[in-house]
Amino acid sequence: QMHLVESGGGLAPAGGSLRLSCVDSGRTFSNYNMGWFRQAPGKEREFVATINWSGGTTYYADSVKGRFTISRDNAKNTLYLQMNDLKPDDTAIYYCAAERRIGMVVLTTTPSNFGSWGQGTQVTVAS
Numbered sequence: 001q002m003h004l005v006e007s008g009g010g011l012a013p014a015g016g017s018l019r020l021s022c023v024d025s026g027r028t029f030s031n032y033n034m035g036w037f038r039q040a041p042g043k044e045r046e047f048v049a050t051i052n053w054s055g056g057t058t059y060y061a062d063s064v065k066g067r068f069t070i071s072r073d074n075a076k077n078t079l080y081l082q083m084n085d086l087k088p089d090d091t092a093i094y095y096c097a098a099e100r101r102i103g104m105v106v107l108t109t110t111p112s113n114f115g116s117w118g119q120g121t122q123v124t125v126a127s
Contacts, residue, residue, distance in 0.1 A: 002026045002098050002116040009094060009121030012086050016125070022079040022096030022118055030074035031102040035114060036081045038092035038123075047109040048094070049081060059107050063089070088127040093120040 008020040020036070035050035049060045049070035058070050069082040079096050099108065100115035108114075 002028065002032070004096050004098065004116055004118035006094065006096050006118040006121040009123045011124045011126060013126050014086060014088060016086050017082070017084045018086065018123060020081040020083070020094055020096075020121060020123075022081075024077040024079075024098070026077070028102070029077040029098075032098040033104055033107055034070075034072060034079045035097050035099070035109070036070060036079075036094060037097060037111060037114075038090075038094045039120075040092040043092075045095070045111055047111070050107045050109060051079070052107060053103065057107060059109070061109075083123070086123075086125045088125045090123060091125050092123060094123050095120045 003025045004022050006022045012018050033052045036048040037045050038048050039045040047061050051058045051070045055072045067085045071080045096118045097114035098116040
């Protein structure tokens with residue numbers, strides 16, 4: 001069972017940076033592909049980025065490509081999202097999530113394929 005806790009959100013100016021962290025208190029973090037999603041007020045939850053279990057493969061939504069970087073440290077059971085050149089449209093609650101199945105070769109961007117979720121951390125970008 002995974003227990004994911006996000007941190008690092010807050011208020012940032014447009015063009016600024018934030019780094020989100022997601023820590024798993026369980027013992028199986030390194031087995032799972034992980035992802036970041038976000039949900040803005042009145043909108044559906046959307047995919048942001050995903051990374052495979054080893055950290056060797058990543059995939060990004062077009063809206064964040066070139067600005068956000070997903071990474072992980074399996075020794076620390078921690079997932080990261082470095083967000084640079086933030087825009088007001090990035091304002092949302094950000095969630096980390098683990099895929100339902102371990103060792104998947106192909107990355108997925110579909111929320112229903114993720115079985116464990118954190119509580120979310122608010123990111124607000126001022127214009």
